[in-house]
Amino acid sequence: MAEEHRCQTPQLCVNNCGFFGSATTENLCSRCYRDLQLKEQQASSAKLVLNQSIVAPPKNSPAVAVVAELSSSSSDPVALPSVVAVEEKAEEKPLKQNRCMTCRKRVGLTGFKCKCGMMLCGTHRYPEQHDCEFDFKGLGKEQIKKANPVVKGEKLEKI
Known part of the structure; x- marks a missing residue:
């Protein structure tokens, strides 16, 4: 064989x-x-x-x-x-954002997602650089209000 x-x-x-x-x-x-x-x-x-x-x-x-x-x-x-x-x-298939919304530069994995919903490059990641319309001050106030509830003591009865 x-x-x-x-x-x-x-x-x-x-x-x-x-x-x-x-x-x-x-x-x-x-x-x-x-x-x-x-x-x-x-x-x-x-x-x-x-x-x-x-x-x-x-x-x-x-x-x-x-x-x-x-x-x-x-x-x-x-x-x-x-x-x-x-x-x-x-x-x-969801739509991907892979460009900076301000300068249209391709960001890939190094992009920053702002709280306003925009994808940004390293240069425009700060709110002052991309004219962010998100209310950071209001968000901070809400977080403080949730973290520190108002505590009032009961009134004492006067003798």
């Missing part, structure tokens, strides 16, 4: 990509075999999603509506899961 293994000549991939295939991967190279498995997995998940949306669609779900529209017009089941994933990602 060891002699048979040594005598075999390597075969090129069936897809003619230039790499060598093997009998265990259906005469495909590792990349083409992985792509084939991925397509089969997407097709099976698309059928599952399509069957679930036909049987019991959740209320107010835009992703299911897109799947239902595409399933009636498109005959390619592989494209359906990618559309659903794009719809879900678009809804969840």
